[in-house]
Amino acid sequence: MDTVRLAHGSSVANGEANWISAVASLLNTDVIASGSCDGFVRLWRLVGSGKVIKPLMEIPVEGFVNGLAFSSDGKRLFVCVGQEHRLGRWWTLKQAKNRTIVVPLEVVEVEEKKSKKGKRKSVNKVE
Numbered sequence: 785m786d787t788v789r790l791a792h793g794s795s796v797a798n799g800e801a802n803w804i805s806a807v808a809s810l811l812n813t814d815v816i817a818s819g820s821c822d823g824f825v826r827l828w829r830l831v832g833s834g835k836v837i838k839p840l841m842e843i844p845v846e847g848f849v850n851g852l853a854f855s856s857d858g859k860r861l862f863v864c865v866g867q868e869h870r871l872g873r874w875w876t877l878k879q880a881k882n883r884t885i886v887v888p889l890e891v892v893e894v895e896e897k898k899s900k901k902g903k904r905k906s907v908n909k910v911e
Contacts (some may be wrong), residue, residue: 805869808852817861819849825863843887847880861887
């Protein structure tokens with residue numbers, strides 16, 4: 785399995801890596817979502833039999849990402865954001881609102897060049 789250093793950047797306050805506070809995977813695809821407090825939910829694609837992680841896209845959000853879930857049909861990503869991290873109140877992002885954001889996604893079948901299976905599903909874009 786691959787590791788992405790500073791996947792969500794580093795803290796301005798102390799220079800340490802921002803925590804990844806939420807992760808979700810899209811069923812039967814190569815797509816993973818991750819969230820932190822850096823202002824983005826990031827979508828990643830696993831390549832090379834899942835051994836390498838490549839960035840797919842960034843979705844801007846304001847606040848701490850405290851939860852992520854894909855809908856069962858894969859057409860939506862639910863993002864739970866808040867002013868504070870769900871496990872503590874170390875600091876507060878006052879400009880953020882506690883809410884759930886629904887992000888519409890377009891899932892497409894992509895030809896697999898070196899696969900015996902032929903096709904796989906991946907996220908193409910955020911609508």
